[in-house]
Amino acid sequence: MKNKTIRIGTRDSELALWQAHTVEKKLNDLGYKTEIVAVKSQGDIILDKPLYELGITGIFTKTLDIAMITGQVDIAVHSMKDVPTALPQGIVQAAVLERANTVDLLVHKGNLDFLEKEGTIATGSLRRQAQWLHKYPQHQTVDLRGNVNTRMQKLQESDWGGAIFAAAGLERINLKPDTFINLDWMIPAPAQGAMVVVAMAEDTFSLEALSELNHVETEICTYIERQFLRTLEGGCTAPIGALATYEEKTDELHFQGALFSIDGKQKLAIDRKYDISEWKKLGFNAAKEILANGGKEVMETIKLQLKK
Incomplete structure (x- = not known):
């Protein structure tokens, strides 16, 4: 049938x-x-x-x-x-x-001098913006929208230092240029890749x-990340990153999760290993821990800022 x-x-x-x-x-x-x-x-x-x-x-x-x-x-x-x-x-x-590659990458124009001084980075994502500003507080970010091809074109026509993309998207349609660096310090979006x-x-x-x-392993890891997101956000948009990975040798889950303020100045994060048996409530428990350690106030501020 x-x-x-x-x-x-x-x-x-x-x-x-x-x-x-x-x-x-x-x-x-x-x-x-x-x-x-x-x-x-x-x-x-x-x-x-x-x-x-x-x-x-x-x-x-x-x-x-x-x-x-x-x-x-x-x-x-x-x-x-x-x-x-x-x-x-x-x-x-x-x-x-x-799942494919989970990493974010910076596509640049062959010159990375701006990383050491003032510069402008393009991204349409609050998560990427906040993490970039957390690491490079002297920089500015600008909004960048459109599909992958459109964003690539806008970058080439601009005076920006670079733009941030998900590696998986560029790899899938063979658009990954030679001028990129992996942002392995940036926590990806829940379920990225x-x-x-x-x-x-x-x-x-x-x-x-x-x-x-x-694919069961990907299903479990993305479930954890999305549960973390849902528990923190409660339906609004916020700079949240999460990545769960399964470690076969030890039968453990490695979870990294973080909530940032929009300007990147505040960061509340978790990075630890859990036994596989904890997967069903892992994202929820990790988010509750962040909310209890100042995350609730950060989320309230974000909601007010986005209403303006």
Whole structure:
């Protein structure tokens, strides 16, 4: 009974289409028929406002959620870091694919002198902005929006020192230039480098097909990171980084999580190892610890700043 065609919903950027085609190939290899349906999201259309002003939660996923609920597509493929921690009613997480590179990198123009003095760095992410300013308080940051190709072009046409990108996105569509440095000190966004596929809760055909694509280790690590995010944020946007990695030799989870003030001056962080048995509550407990150690006040300040 693999004769039903699974319609795969995706945004129409080059990276999103690459992700959708990756899922398509995996399903085809298992004997399923597929069709790709591309739609534009509000996040792609409105490029003149910073993401946090758009009420970032779900800005890239809303259009596809509606397409699924109204029956135009059966499943949707997303960069997991763009997906709200609470999915709309009736939509469920069906598969998390094996994670790619989690690192952020700085794309520059061949001259890194600005790192030692004043400089301007472009990023549309509050998390990257806060961590950059924490390390380079003498710098300025500017907002940078658009898909990966657009952002690359804007960087080349600007007088900025560099711009920050997720390594995974650039690697997937072969856009990684020679002029970059890995920002291995920067804690990535929760679920960075992971792709998620969602489906309707009652669509057993698609759910069964997608269950074969799920990578359990990535699913557990991203679950921890997103639980940390959800517990800290409570639905608003904030500079939060989280990375959980599984260490096979010791059967432990290494978790790094941090909350920053928007200007980067305050940093509340956790970096420790946990027994694998603790995974279900790890993100929640780590976030509660940060909230109890001053995080609550930092979050309240962030909410006030973003309201202005």
